[in-house]
Amino acid sequence: MIPAAALNQCPEQNLLLESLSAEVRERIFPHLELVPLPLGQAVYESGDTLRHVYFPIDSIVSLLYVMESGESAEISVVGKEGIVGVSLFMGGDSTPSRAIVQSAGHAYRLLGSRLKEEFNRHGELLYLMLRYTQALITQMAQTAVCNRHHSIDQQLCRWLLLSLDRLNGPDLVMTQELISNMLGVRREGVTEAAGKLQKAGVISYKRGRVKVLDRPRLEELSCECYAVVKRESDRLLTSRPQKTR
Amino acid sequence: MIPAAALNQCPEQNLLLESLSAEVRERIFPHLELVPLPLGQAVYESGDTLRHVYFPIDSIVSLLYVMESGESAEISVVGKEGIVGVSLFMGGDSTPSRAIVQSAGHAYRLLGSRLKEEFNRHGELLYLMLRYTQALITQMAQTAVCNRHHSIDQQLCRWLLLSLDRLNGPDLVMTQELISNMLGVRREGVTEAAGKLQKAGVISYKRGRVKVLDRPRLEELSCECYAVVKRESDRLLTSRPQKTR
DNA sequence: CGGTCTCTGTGCGCTTCCGCACATACGATC
DNA sequence: GATCGTATGTGCGGAAGCGCACAGAGACCG
Numbered sequence: 001m002i003p004a005a006a007l008n009q010c011p012e013q014n015l016l017l018e019s020l021s022a023e024v025r026e027r028i029f030p031h032l033e034l035v036p037l038p039l040g041q042a043v044y045e046s047g048d049t050l051r052h053v054y055f056p057i058d059s060i061v062s063l064l065y066v067m068e069s070g071e072s073a074e075i076s077v078v079g080k081e082g083i084v085g086v087s088l089f090m091g092g093d094s095t096p097s098r099a100i101v102q103s104a105g106h107a108y109r110l111l112g113s114r115l116k117e118e119f120n121r122h123g124e125l126l127y128l129m130l131r132y133t134q135a136l137i138t139q140m141a142q143t144a145v146c147n148r149h150h151s152i153d154q155q156l157c158r159w160l161l162l163s164l165d166r167l168n169g170p171d172l173v174m175t176q177e178l179i180s181n182m183l184g185v186r187r188e189g190v191t192e193a194a195g196k197l198q199k200a201g202v203i204s205y206k207r208g209r210v211k212v213l214d215r216p217r218l219e220e221l222s223c224e225c226y227a228v229v230k231r232e233s234d235r236l237l238t239s240r241p242q243k244t245r
Numbered sequence: 246m247i248p249a250a251a252l253n254q255c256p257e258q259n260l261l262l263e264s265l266s267a268e269v270r271e272r273i274f275p276h277l278e279l280v281p282l283p284l285g286q287a288v289y290e291s292g293d294t295l296r297h298v299y300f301p302i303d304s305i306v307s308l309l310y311v312m313e314s315g316e317s318a319e320i321s322v323v324g325k326e327g328i329v330g331v332s333l334f335m336g337g338d339s340t341p342s343r344a345i346v347q348s349a350g351h352a353y354r355l356l357g358s359r360l361k362e363e364f365n366r367h368g369e370l371l372y373l374m375l376r377y378t379q380a381l382i383t384q385m386a387q388t389a390v391c392n393r394h395h396s397i398d399q400q401l402c403r404w405l406l407l408s409l410d411r412l413n414g415p416d417l418v419m420t421q422e423l424i425s426n427m428l429g430v431r432r433e434g435v436t437e438a439a440g441k442l443q444k445a446g447v448i449s450y451k452r453g454r455v456k457v458l459d460r461p462r463l464e465e466l467s468c469e470c471y472a473v474v475k476r477e478s479d480r481l482l483t484s485r486p487q488k489t490r
Numbered sequence: 491c492g493g494t495c496t497c498t499g500t501g502c503g504c505t506t507c508c509g510c511a512c513a514t515a516c517g518a519t520c
Numbered sequence: 521g522a523t524c525g526t527a528t529g530t531g532c533g534g535a536a537g538c539g540c541a542c543a544g545a546g547a548c549c550g
Contacts, residue, residue, distance in 0.1 A: 063386075065386060065387075065389075065390045067390065067394065067469065068469055069394075071393075071394050073389060073390045073393045073394065075386040075389055075390070076386075086379075086382075087379055089375075090375045090376065090378060090379040090382075091372055091375045091376040091379060091481070092376060092379040092380075092477075092480075092481050095379070095382075095383065095386075095477075096383060096386075096387075096473050096477055097386060127336055130334075130335045130336045130375075131335065131336040131337060133335060133378070133382075134331075134332055134335040134336060134337040134340070135337075136382075137331075137332075137335075137340075137378075137381075137382060137385065138340065138341060140382065140385045140386055140389060141308075141310060141320040141321075141340075141341075141342060141385055142310070142341075143389040144310075144318060144320055144385060144388045144389035144392055145310045145312065145318045145320070145429075147389055147392040147393040148316075148318045148392040148429040149312065149314075149316050149318065149429060151506075151507095152506085152507080175526085175527065175528090176527075176528070177526095177527075177528095184390075184393040184394060185393075185507075185508090186507075186508060186509080187527095187528090188507095188508085188509090188528095188529085188530085189506095189507065189508080191527095191528060191529060191530090192529085192530090194528090195528090195529075205528085206516085207515090207516060207517075207526085207527055207528080208526090208527070224312065224313055228341050232337075232340075232341055235337075236336070236337050396536075396537095397536085397537075420496085420497065420498090421497075421498070422496095422497075422498095430537075430538090431537070431538060431539080432497095432498090433498095433499085433500085433537095433538085433539090434536090434537065434538080436497095436498060436499060436500090437499085437500090439498090440498090440499075450498085451546085452496085452497055452498075452545090452546060452547075453496090453497070491550100492549105492550095493548105493549090493550090494547100494548085494549085494550105495546105495547085495548080495549105496545100496546085496547080496548095497544105497545085497546075497547095498543100498544085498545075498546090499542105499543080499544075499545095500541105500542085500543080500544100501540105501541090501542090501543105502539105502540090502541095503538105503539095503540095504537105504538080504539085505536105505537090505538075505539100506535105506536090506537085506538095507534105507535090507536085507537100508533105508534085508535075508536095509532105509533095509534085509535100510531105510532090510533095511530100511531090511532085512529100512530085512531090512532105513528100513529080513530080513531100514527100514528080514529070514530095515526100515527080515528075515529090516525105516526085516527075516528090517524100517525095517526090517527100518523100518524090518525090518526100519522105519523085519524090519525105520521105520522095520523090
């Protein structure tokens with residue numbers, strides 16, 4: 001995490017906020033509040049009534065489902081391309097999953113009431129949020145498929161790529177234990193898979209720090225799931241007309 | 246499937262349509278078109294640009310993802326409680342998954358343009374659609390978790406219950422082969438799991454016809470995933486204020 | 491009634507992943 | 521630089537599920 005002071009923070013670092021029209025930005029930005037997101041913090045718990053939505057700028061937040069048995073699985077992951085708390089505007093106000101900071105950093109947050117106010121005005125923001133939500137749906141669906149059919153090796157590649165896309169550098173601060181919680185597998189399974197990648201020179205691993213050395217190779221080794229999610233996100237969220245009606 | 250003629254069809258059999266205010270129904274219903282959905286038909290293919298949304302009344306439609314290898318997995322399932330084609334109003338117009346009729350019957354369909362027209366009027370329908378979409382998201386998330394952590398036995402129970410809730414009687418017309426495609430497992434795995442349930446007197450199985458004999462027991466044998474999805478659907482879709490802003 | 495097709499049941503070797511038990515290695519801290 | 525906590529590597533036995541091969545059994549049809 002880059003120290004807050006040194007960071008030239010601005011809301012436009014979040015790609016959703018960046019893609020808004022000047023008019024909407026002018027109305028929204030004064031109400032944004034910059035908050036630090038330390039590693040492991042729960043942005044919200046399962047069943048919580050949400051008050052804010054969060055726009056990460058240099059952090060990653062995982063939507064994680066933890067079962068009665070304690071076993072867990074990551075449902076989707078959100079970084080600078082997205083927003084945490086879609087259930088707030090989808091109408092549910094809460095979800096059965098938990099949002100955990102997976103990579104420390106910052107986010108801008110906005111009161112739910114402000115967001116809804118803006119929805120009522122014109123719709124541009126609403127339709128952007130909905131397209132993002134559809135991209136999120138794709139990610140969840142693909143996670144389900146991947147959990148069913150792909151090996152830990154493949155899933156690790158997918159996961160590394162998804163995380164990478166949501167940050168800036170080629171480094172991840174992340175223990176194998178944490179990764180195993182996200183993938184819903186044993187820690188030893190991650191050790192083994194990561195060991196293979198390291199031997200192949202694709203990543204270098206060192207006590208909770210992953211550096212990606214050969215990204216193209218990583219993409220080859222990943223299952224198709226990464227590409228599907230990436231393609232669909234790009235399709236839905238880059239340079240489209242503001243209104244989709 | 247009940248023959249069309251014998252069926253006293255009306256749009257209110259679909260629970261989403263039923264829960265609309267009289268005012269909105271008056272505007273929407275004249276534009277609904279009743280269509281038969283034969284078993285196995287693709288309501289839409291991966292990547293198709295959608296023109297209609299579908300409100301099933303006595304049919305079940307599965308959202309299925311088919312991979313390059315031919316392996317498949319069901320992402321979610323839609324019946325009389327829901328709508329097929331959410332990506333149309335979410336702004337994406339298409340999705341990477343396929344919608345397949347899993348249980349033959351009928352649905353009312355509506356032109357996407359009509360739907361959007363109604364969205365612009367007032368918002369009641371939009372907010373209902375969004376809440377439903379959130380319930381669908383919960384189902385997808387839970388599918389991902391279930392695929393990771395639960396046995397075929399448990400998943401079969403979950404799947405039977407979900408399907409049951411979306412129909413009227415205690416019978417399902419469904420071969421083990423088809424179920425295996427939905428769950429993304431081997432057909433033999435389904436044979437074994439179904440055999441256990443039959444021995445326990447929970448279901449009776451007969452060449453593509455499942456009759457559920459002991460539903461409470463089925464719920465006990467299922468993993469928690471069914472209950473989570475059910476609870477969340479009920480929370481989001483029963484007797485709530487029309488406007489959630 | 492006999493043939494054929496589809497659906498269901500069963501067995502077997504194999505792979506992947508899990509659970510557990512340790513061994514090692516890094517790094518922060520005093 | 522000794523110590524201790526945390527992160528990582530390894531090696532079992534066992535369970536679940538897969539791929540394959542094939543056997544029975546109901547349904548449909550001429």
